[in-house]
Amino acid sequence: MSEIEVRLPDGRTLALPPGASVLAAAERIGAGLARAALAGRVDGRLVDLRAPLANGSALEIVTAKDPAGSEVIRHSAEHVMADAVKRLFPGAQIDVGRSDHSEKFQYDFLVERPFTPEDLARIEEEMARIVAEKAPFTREIVGRDEARSVFAGLGETLKVSRLDDIPAGEPITLFRHGRFVDLCRGPHVQRTDQIGAFKLIEVAGAYWRGDERNPMLQRIYGIAFATKKDLDEHLERLEEARRRDHRRLGAELDLFHLDPISPGSPFYHPKGMVLYNGLVSYIRSLYPKYGYQEVMTPQLFRSELFKTSGHYDLFHDDMFLVQGDEDEELGVKPMNCPGHCHLFASRKRSYRELPLRLAEFSRLHRNERSGALTGLSRVRSMAQDDGHIYCEPEQVGDEVNRFFEMMNEVYRDLGIEGVQISVSTRPDDFFGDPADWDRAEETLVQAVRAAGHACGIKPKEGAFYAPKVECDFFDVLGRRWTLATVQLDMAMPGRFGLRYVGRDGTEKQPAMLHRAVLGSLERFIAIYLEHTAGDFPLWLAPVQATVLPITDRTLGYARKVEERLQTAGVRAVLDGRGEKLGFKIREAEMQKIPLMVVVGDQEEANGTVTPRRRFGPKEAPAAVPLDVFVAGLAEEIASRRSVPRSPAVGEQHR
């Protein structure tokens, strides 16, 4: 074979000498492209520029314009950082970087003493020098023994051990730039100066191989981009995330606070409680439609219950246990499912009452390790919009589908869009029969697909008793959160000996589903606060309208307006302070109250109000007759029409 051919995105083919690299192909296309090239995409797979091309493959040259290009930049920045650390701290041993370079880059080091923030600054300076050296990256394929002797010679024992992770038969590639060498699949940029802008953002401990029994290494995180502008945009996004932090908004909007007097247990203020109750009563209002029956089960159980369920074995240390009578040990419930199973088993059940859908909003307590606590996102005291469905095994698909219907309605009313669904499969620690698990996982995947969704897989992410369907959404800052979940239980019906009498008169074991739409109310509130920046849909806003009299002369009329609104079920308040209108408007805006109702002499004389809407039109609003306004507002709230429009970055400061 004298030449090979590759296909280009525009349909052309390119003839190249055998063994030609991606870079050679780029050079053949154009010098400019070759200079900008960061990696190649061959038959859809990202490859290094130095990798040889095979005949007949489809080739695309990846530059900084391609999202994959930025991943390559981050990955190369990672090597440059490791190089900088080795130059400054020759005794440091390198471990590995990150496998997924979609966001940050990182590298772990074994060092004598932890890195300080000052070290970080020095490492950053050293990195800048390495980038300025414009050192070329080189790629070589080596034998296992050669690789071992390279790293053993450098005293990199962690790296030698990592070498054993590479399965036999897989090629071993080394990447070098300057004097630095690393075991790596690539791809990498051509030269270090293609890393346009970078910043080291934090240093933290990380267990070797992610196991807390192992020694702790020092991990440095950084971000890198093709240009300074991209870096600045990213930093601005981080700043926006800080502005939207739910702990900060919780204080600013007077919703809740956390106090060392009870770590991990929120104090809900009156407005926060309106929000919390608003969510609970909303979900509750949907239960008749979707066939749920609400129940309440005890807060404290003999620990026997949790031994039956299996939770005691696995989560004993994370439960609050108290002493009952004599030798009886009681546990504060960390979840509702064992109680619901106990309730199910309290009498004989018939197939006629299935599916039995039990819902509960009780507060749950989990003794989370202190280091795990974070605002409302991870708490010790929480509640879920929890429910358990007991049904005949053949009804599972329908029930999953019905759950999606409810989820869709809830998310529509909350303005949550772009949900991605995946199934989490059997973890290493599981209860039950692997064959049952395989069937259950398949059942869930089929149910997700039947509902018209693509279905991802999260390997080994299931709970010990069940594979999970997880519904993830991306918030306005692009962060991924898991909200709704449905789990098909493989353990509890058997462990609790649950039975129902079937149509044929014999006793059978019911299938059991665990499900929640919002998940933990606390965590949902945290995510939703950050997603909406505190601009809740009108129907959920703690204060829906504030009445703003212009002078004391109209205070009496303003009171009447407030009362009319309240009578119509609107959560309205009156700002009767002796301040100017602009001042009151500013306060209402900062409190993110959706509607301001201005009343002055003109409004009083005409029996009207002048509504001012947050995010409304800029021009001066027109007066509306009071009756019309109140009726229209009440209707708007009842219909849940106004979902949040998430303000763009920086907009809420105008």
Add this chain to the structure above:
RNA sequence: GCUGGCGUAGCUCAAUCGGUAGAGCGGCUGAUUUGUAAUCAGCAGGUUAUGGGUUCAAGUCCCUUCGCCAGCUCCA
């Protein structure tokens, strides 16, 4: 729980070399009666997270405990 960082008024932050705690916002009081994002003035507010130590002297240096933040681990 582990690693690192942090903890000063309700909030955001000052306080030189270790020299005896200050501002803005908020709160309160008074004046102002205001038409679409901040009217003016005055007043109060602190065991510098906690307990110990070093020192003539500690917000500042050292140790303890607690909490918070980031990450790790975990997340029924």
